[in-house]
Amino acid sequence: MAVNLQAPVSPSDLIEDYRHGFHDAENYVFKSDKGLTPEIVERISAMKDEPAWMREFRLKAYELFMAKPMPTWGDTALLSEIDFGNIHYFVKSTDQTERSWDDVPEDIKRTFDRLGIPEAERKFLSGVSAQYESEVVYHSTTKALDEQGVLFCDMDTAVKQYPDIVRKYFATVIPPGDNKFAALNSAVWSGGSFIYVPPGVTVAMPLQAYFRINAENMGQFERTLIIADKGAKVHYIEGCTAPKFSTSSLHSAVVELIALEGASIRYTTIQNWYRNIFNLVTKRAVAHANATIEWVDGNIGSRLTMKYPSIYLMGEGARGEVLSMAFAGEGQHQDAGAKVIHVAPRTTSVVTNKSVSAHGGKTTYRGLVEVHAGAVGAKTRVRCDALIMDEESSSDTKPTMKIHEQRSTVEHEASVSKIGEEQLFYAMSRGLSEADATAMIVNGFFDFFVKELPMEYAVELNRLVKMEMEGAVG
C-alpha cells in the first residue's frame, strides 16, 4: 500500500483507513459461549477429537488457571481490565483444515488479500500455515520438506499424528503452572505450529505462519512447539495483525523452542495487534550444548503487551540472542524484554532492545540475566535504548541481574533519548516534512532490527512505523 506522505493526515483518518482495521462479517461453524468452564474445556478437547492425555492436561491446566492469582507486577491497572468472563475461548471458522489455497473460503482469502500477505509467502515459501481464528485453515508443506523428513503442521494435527514427539517435549519448557496465562493457554489452546527438524537437516527457507483475530471478544490461544534435533537448523517466522474492535480481545500464546546439541533455531515475530488487544505471551527456549537460539521480536500495536522471550542456555557453548523492538502509541503499553539464563560454562548471549514511545504511549524494558554458579566463562551483553517522542510519553527500564559465578562477563548498557530538534531541523532543511523527517529518524533507530527481517517484512515494518509516526504528528 502506498502512503501519500504529502497529504495532510489526521489521526482519525488514519484509524478509519488503518489497513488492518477492517473486519469481515463473522461466519463460524462453532463459537463457544463466553467465559470458561470445565465443560467448555472438555468440549474443545472433544471437538478436536484429542487423546485422553491431552484432555486431562487441559483440565488440570484449567484448575491451575482458576487457582492462580493475576500478576501483581507490571501494568496491573491495565491487566485488571481483562474480563475473563466476557471472552469466547474457542471459535472454529471452517470445518476442516484446507490443503490447497484454491479451497480456502473466499471471505478468508479476501481477509488475507487485504492484509497484504506477500505473494511469496502464500505460494512459494517452503511451508505456509495461515491461522485464521483459532485453527489453521490453510497449510501446505512442500515436497522438499517432506523429503528432508521435516515435520511442519498445526499443533492440533501434531497431537494426533506425532504423539510420541509431542508427548516427549510438550509443556516441558513452559509447564501449565508457570503463570496464569500459560495455564489459560494450556487449558484452551488451539492451533499454532509444530515443527520437528531431524538431526543434521538444514531447512533452507524460513517456515512461516500468519495469525489473525477476527471475532469480537475472542481470545486466541495458539501453541507452538519447535524442536531442532542435533545439528539441525530452522528459521520460523510468525506475523500477526488484527482488525480493530471496540471491546478488548485477549491473545495469550505459548511458544516452546528446543534446540538439541549443535542445533540452531531462529524465531522471528512481527506483531501488529490493533490497539484494543491484550497480548500476554509466554515464550521460552532451551539451548543444549553448542546450540543457538535467536528470538527476533517486533511489537507494534496492542493495548498491553507483556512478553519476555527467554533462553535457557543449558549446555556448554550454547548461544542465545534476543533482538527486540517495541513501539507504543496513544493508550498503549509495551512491556517487553528478554530473559537469559546461563546454566552451563562458556555460554554466551546478547540482548538488544529498542523502544519508541509516542503520543502518550509507554514502553517498559523488563529483563533478566542470570548466571548460575559453575557457568564459568559465561558472557552476556544487554543493551536497551529508548526513544521518547514527546512530553506525554514515557519509558522504564527494569533490568535484573543475578550473577552467581565470578568467572563470567556481564555487560549492561542503557540509554534514553529524544529526537533532537537539530536533527529534525537538519532533515527538514533538506526538504523533508516534519512527519517524514521524524519517521526517517525512527526507522533509523529501528534499523538494527529491520535488517534482520526478510524483505517483505522489512518493508511492511518500515511502513507501519511511518504510519504510527504520522498518527503521532498529525
Add this chain to the structure above:
Amino acid sequence: MAKHRVAKVSEITPGTTRRVVIDSCEVLLCNVGGAFYAIEDVCTHDGGPLDQGTLEGECVVCPRHGATFDVRTGDALTLPAVIPLMTFPVTVHDDDIFVEV
C-alpha cells in the same frame, strides 16, 4: 549423617507428601505407591517450598511456576527449574519412617 524418625507409615498415604524439618533442614517426604522418598522441600527455581504442590506419580510439581521434579532422583524434569533437588536416604522399620540428613 544421622537417622531421624520423622513419621509413621500410616500417617502418609500413597500419593501424598508431608513436610518435615530436621535440624533446620526442610525435607519433603513423599509416598509414591507405598515407597517413600525424601527430597529437599525447596524449589531450586525460586527457593520456595514444594509442599503445597502436587505429587503426580513419582513427580512433584511446584505450586508457583509448575517446575516438575522426579522425587526418586531429584532431577528437574521441566523448566523453569534446571538444578536437581537434594535427596535423602529413607528407611522404614515397622511403622516408622527414618530419614538420614
